Amino acid sequence: MPEAISQPAALFPSTGIQAQPAWREACVAGALWSVALCIVGLFAWMLGDLMLRGMHELSFDFLLLPPEDAGRAGGISTILVGTLALLGVALGTALPIGLGSALLLAEGTRTDTPFGRFVRRSLDVLAGVPSIIFGLFGLAFFGQFLGWGWSILSGGMTLACMILPLFVRTSEQSFRAVPLTLRQGAAALGLSKWAQLWHLSLPCAAPGITAGLILSIGRALAETAALLFTAGAAMRMPESVFDSARALSYHIYLLAIEVPGGQDRAYASALVLVGLLLLINAGAVLLTRQFKHRLVQL
Amino acid sequence: MSRPSFSSFPSGSIADRDILLPYAAGEYWQNWGDQVLVWTLRLCASIAALVIVFILAYLCAQSFPLLGQYGQDGLGGLDGITRFFTDLTWAPARGQFNLSPMLVGTLCATLGAILLAAPLGIATAIFARFYAPAPIIKIVHGVLGLLAGIPSVVYGLWGLTVFVTWLNTYHPPGFSLLVGIGILTIMVLPTVALVSESALQAVPREYIVGGFALGCSRWQVVRSIVLPAARSGVMTGVILGITRIIGETMAVAMVMGNTIHMPDSLFAPVRTLTAHIALEMSFALGDHRAALFTAGLLLLVVVISLVLLADRIQRGAAHA
């Protein structure tokens, strides 16, 4: 956790034997602060702009009513449900497979075995596949070959393929970061691999995994091109995973680009998406805390 | 720091990490439950690895109608491939499929954006890890998480209404490589920053504490101890960033103008490979469609070479 690392400075206050002049330190700190300020400022500008353009369309009705007139009237309730369902399928698939792969890459195999290298390189390449290609592949494989058509299942699986590399890489990093001493301790105690995984690796790596998860969720929620051909565009309330559902980002895209006079609603929907993301982030952080408690209890 | 040694495990070509992990060697997987676990993990990894194989196979199959044609121009066996660089222009109706302007467009945009995003992203990560007070860290994290989740179409819309309009007053038409690079930088910054930060977090605490104990200043610790130790993780972040930039579609298509032209200045409108596929796939049939799949394949080739290059760099660094 970030707090843990800022402490050394406090624990070991400057002793006065600095080899570097203080002004250089100040310059670096100033530069870093200004970069951070710029980024936060840019974000504030963008969010402010979104709010300026979309806020007046936002209301409880907007969240609770189904869309009408191609989204120019009504709300986005069915689209929110569809989006969450898509996200559920995507995470339900990518989370176990991703964690499994990350664990294998981090602990279960030597980095230089052909299999380990193959998996790692495949994932690196997968990370570079443009989302539109995922969409076309999803249409051909999940939609046509497996016969799922335009559905939440097709779309969710396509998203899962897409977020997999990002999630695996970030999780792998966090598993590798589990302190060596703890691992050696576990091995010395003769803990089974399961026990070590459950009591040591997962809790220790939880913050990093959460960061990866949040990035993946963000990526999945923001995705349009991969869903165009897989999840479809139905605005009806989905009844099963075999129904088509329109994702919020795709709805934003259609409103912004295809529906004349839909821009304000597009901005309002974008605000909702950002809000949703905030909620999910908060939830993930809470979950991480719970998980870290287990480590303390061990 | 002295490295613990396990003499019973073979060393030699095995990377450092594996020597440190006793259970990486076969005999640790003894009990039945652990066997189940390791095979489950292998299954997961195989599935994850096979996705790209499937995608590659699909792309090849779809682009075969064009790539498979050869010997027609009397240029020998390769004109099925070389035509994508030697054709006069891109004019699908006339059977001309030159992809080089788009390839150059992609490379320029990627280069420009990563040159901006990598230092900014790493700086943000260092800031959040070593310089920011706790409440500011939370703000920075929140902002990065949100930036990562804003749909690219919103970035595109915003870029279109704010930056393109602004640039148009100085350098019409405003749709340009420059605006594209700017938007891509903002989009990819969170990825680079968050992944780099987790790499910085992975640097053992003892190193850092040791550095401070030696009387190093904060920046000295960061520059001489943390960054070298986290090099491979930071590199991962940058590569993820690059691949993300290359793959970005909607925002780029909205602000870069999409003209099929070799870019000759920062203010020139250009078309990237992804935008090219996204723009025309909806209307393409037959050979035109196959040519677009070939563009997808080309994109993958670029990505694969990048990944291999990065791999080599990392291994070179590990050996040094």
Added chain:
Amino acid sequence: MGRIIPTAVSVFCFLGVALFTSAALAAPLNGHVILAGSSTIQPVAEAFGLAFEKQHADVRIDVHGGGSSVGITAPQTGLADIGMVSRPLRHNETRQLTFTTFALDGIALIAHASNPVGGLSKRQVIDLYTGTATNWNMLGGADAQVVLVNKEAGRGTRTLFEQYFDLAEQVVSSALIIGPNGQAILTIAGNPQAIAYVSIGAAEVSIRRGLPIKILALDGVSATQTKVQNGTYGLLRPLSFVTAQPAQGLAKAFLDFVLTPTGQRLVMQHDFVPAYSQIAQH
């Protein structure tokens, strides 16, 4: 015994067939129709779907995008029941597919509201898009470089535009390529020197919403829905539904509904021109 079984079987068969036919005759429509294709048609098709579902409670109409090429291929591969195509069909396509044109979409040249040029001749448009005219002062406007906006190769609107002006091979490659109507209109609204062509309906809606764009007259004929409908303004494209075989059952009921006055009223609400009157004229 040997005779009873075949008799019983035939009785059951008869009963079954009788039951089935009576059910088919009496039962309300039910089932799923999947539409896919042109994103231009998508909003109006969704409206058709909603209205049709209101009339038949057990019917589900799903509308997906993907573009006109999906509209052509999806009915053939069975991925969709009905394809949506917003361009004139090519010869080999009319042979393989059955199509129902339900609306017309006029195409207008648009420019920024502050642009002094109010209309263009056919010749001037050709000069613009072949690269002969590059400055607005050559067209009676201010001294400013023209920012030309075109659409993707293959898009219905562009195909039609090139056919109408007979541009085919000489279109300039330096034009910006901005396909969707909404985005092209936004571009024009933010760029005083730009010119583009979009659906008249989309342009009119945007003007009503206060965006600073204006519709240019072509050869002195103002581009309006009425002029498209009575045939005075000739730059237009058909919007069609496509099926692999002549439509049957539910799909046919849906296509019939689209051509009823109720359906055609929806066409007008979405700022397209109903094909109804046009069919009557031809």
